[in-house]
Amino acid sequence: MALFELTSDGELAVVPSTNFAAEMVLERADLQRALRDRIELLDPDLLVVAEEFGDFADVRRRIDLLCVDHGGQLVVVELKRTEDGGHMELQALRYAAMVSTMTFDQLANTYERHLRQTAPDQAKEARQRLAEFLEDVGGEDAILERRVRIMLVSGGFDPQITTTVLWLNDIYGLDITCIRLTPYRVDDRLLLDVQQVIPLPEAEELMVRLRERESAVRAAASSSGADWTQYIIKTPTGDSQPLRKRRAVLALVQALRMAGVPSEEIEAVIPGRRFLAVDGSLAGSDLVDAFVKTHARARGNERRWFLDEPIPDDTRTWVLSKMWGTNTLPTLDALVSLAPTTGYGYEAASE
Numbered sequence: 001m002a003l004f005e006l007t008s009d010g011e012l013a014v015v016p017s018t019n020f021a022a023e024m025v026l027e028r029a030d031l032q033r034a035l036r037d038r039i040e041l042l043d044p045d046l047l048v049v050a051e052e053f054g055d056f057a058d059v060r061r062r063i064d065l066l067c068v069d070h071g072g073q074l075v076v077v078e079l080k081r082t083e084d085g086g087h088m089e090l091q092a093l094r095y096a097a098m099v100s101t102m103t104f105d106q107l108a109n110t111y112e113r114h115l116r117q118t119a120p121d122q123a124k125e126a127r128q129r130l131a132e133f134l135e136d137v138g139g140e141d142a143i144l145e146r147r148v149r150i151m152l153v154s155g156g157f158d159p160q161i162t163t164t165v166l167w168l169n170d171i172y173g174l175d176i177t178c179i180r181l182t183p184y185r186v187d188d189r190l191l192l193d194v195q196q197v198i199p200l201p202e203a204e205e206l207m208v209r210l211r212e213r214e215s216a217v218r219a220a221a222s223s224s225g226a227d228w229t230q231y232i233i234k235t236p237t238g239d240s241q242p243l244r245k246r247r248a249v250l251a252l253v254q255a256l257r258m259a260g261v262p263s264e265e266i267e268a269v270i271p272g273r274r275f276l277a278v279d280g281s282l283a284g285s286d287l288v289d290a291f292v293k294t295h296a297r298a299r300g301n302e303r304r305w306f307l308d309e310p311i312p313d314d315t316r317t318w319v320l321s322k323m324w325g326t327n328t329l330p331t332l333d334a335l336v337s338l339a340p341t342t343g344y345g346y347e348a349a350s351e
Contacts, residue, residue, distance in 0.1 A: 140325020242349035
């Protein structure tokens with residue numbers, strides 16, 4: 001559909017579209033980089049974990065952008081600046097198959113390499129950031145979905161592509177989205193119209209609900225493959241009930257503080273900024289406000305912290321993260337080593 005300008009005299013004037021080649025917009029250096037930094041334009045539920053991903057036997061094959069969504073589903077984003085899309089749907093299908101066996105550990109390593117290139121100061125936190133993003137499906141214990149979403153982004157689509165995509169989505173239940181990028185030249189400005197053409201936006205809400213339902217069923221069905229071991233925390237005053245990982249770490253930290261172990265010593269053995277403090281003796285909404293102000297990354301992620309069970313000391317209030325995975329046992333071991341007397345420890349609860 002054409003774009004129009006409503007002029008001051010009430011007329012509708014056509015704003016002529018252009019194309020990326022005529023505007024000398026490059027596919028990788030311009031479009032890909034712009035979308036990488038504003039991936040929410042394609043889907044606000046995505047995290048970019050790699051650009052030009054090519055961990056394949058054939059190093060010539062590279063995924064333009066590799067993403068993951070909050071449901072633990074990988075998303076292959078293929079980009080073309082042409083007006084017909086080339087054969088991008090076939091290329092993307094190959095890529096989707098190649099990454100469909102990725103594990104959380106492999107994805108975390110991939111994300112760390114990506115951050116080294118794009119945000120070096122954040123690279124050391126790649127695993128924690130990824131675990132936080134995937135909290136709803138188990139954090140570090142997340143089992144990535146074998147089904148891979150595909151997003152085809154192009155200046156236009158040949159009817160052969162749209163026919164193929166509709167057929168694959170309808171008959172085989174694939175999740176392929178086509179997004180058309182149309183550039184417009186207005187004086188010295190280049191404007192970009194981003195339109196989802198498949199599936200129709202009117203049907204998107206229903207499809208999202210169906211995907212969420214399928215993700216929930218998958219998580220329940222595959223939970224036996226994750227580590228849901230519970231642990232009993234032992235202290236001189238007795239043993240705790242069987243606790244999930246996050247609760248086990250919290251119980252041991254609380255016990256050590258009650259025994260007089262300084263919070264700073266506890267912080268030193270807890271990895272990845274998972275035990276943070278704010279000044280003052282705070283609780284409730286005052287604590288939440290101070291915590292997100294002091295630690296900006298916690299804003300919007302308050303539920304990932306034990307803000308309702310803070311650990312105070314003389315001048316500060318400490319809060320423990322709820323995000324624990326494969327690093328739980330090394331952390332419990334390190335915490336036990338801080339115990340001032342014997343009688344502290346933990347054991348896996350019998351099933």
